[in-house]
Amino acid sequence: MVNKLPLSGETVIFTSTKKSEEPYELVRQLGGNPVSYPLIRTEERVSVNDDERMMQTRNYDWLIFTSQSAVAAFHHKLKRFKMDVQDYELRVAAVGEKTAHALERIGFRVDFIPDVFSADVFVRQFNPEGESLRALFIKGNLAGTLISTELSLSVDEWTVYETLPEVSSAARIVELVKDTTSVTVLFASPSAVTVFTEHVAPKIGWAGYTIGAIGHITKRALHRMGAPVHVMPETYTLPELVQTLAGSKGRN
Structure with a gap:
């Protein structure tokens, strides 16, 4: 049976600057709770x-x-x-x-x-x-x-x-990961990975939550920091990353 709400109960943290409502609305349609905590600004x-x-x-x-x-x-x-x-x-x-x-x-x-x-x-x-x-x-x-x-x-x-760097988001991410049962953190750039590594990972580590990367360059940056990457889309866009995450959660 296909799970129509594969992200039900999942809090999805976007660490990139919000440029479009599309990926956030997609998370909602799939049952999840999207949160914008950008770790970088331009x-x-x-x-x-x-x-x-x-x-x-x-x-x-x-x-x-x-x-x-x-x-x-x-x-x-x-x-x-x-x-x-x-x-x-x-x-x-x-x-x-x-x-x-x-x-x-x-x-x-x-x-x-x-x-x-x-x-x-x-x-x-x-x-x-x-x-x-x-x-x-x-x-x-x-x-x-x-x-x-x-x-x-x-x-x-x-x-x-x-x-x-947008360091003000770091404490919010730490609190959310610690206090929420099921969390995914999505990375769209190596820059966000660097800020997360310096200000978030020392307090929560790299385990206990799902990690998604928008492409192989960001995935490589995460691996260099010792982080796992659980989901990465074939097409490097945030909506495709959300769809790939939903497919992964739907199989669990």
Whole structure:
């Protein structure tokens, strides 16, 4: 018999910044209780030469985005300097459907998305044709170097946002895990894993609750810290992670 509410009685903690209600509503539909305790927050990086950098962005052949936060920060700069997406005669690459949708919402057409929503897969699959192509990687301060160093075309970087720890959530997670019978903690980035390791794990350890990772990079970060990973989706999105969690709980 199929369990229609496989997350019944389960408290599901999201440790990433809330960008959409979809995964939370999905947890509710599956019988669970979603809680948002982000361990990181993002802030736009503002510089005195932002206006000049924004004008230069139109001179590239490709813009590359790997996160919704990068899209949001770029959009703020577009509006601040009264620039129009329609003025861009270039192509756009996105790592992930959510990032692509964020770009489309502000008016860009997305020309390339990798099969797996991860930077290491992106650099293997992104091979645009043409000589002397130039790309601009619009990123956060914690982005890795793969995209900048491993692509065949010339890549410049522009850091448009900062990822900062949100330590205030740590005590709430500790209390919830200690006081709740059945808990799952979901991780969407290595940054959240780092904050959890420093401020939560010393007080509750890595056992007694379910751990979910949105992709293999985050899974690898958890394993480096000595943590198990019980669920990981094939498609690296939060709704798919929730569905994978529900499938796991439904079999128990």
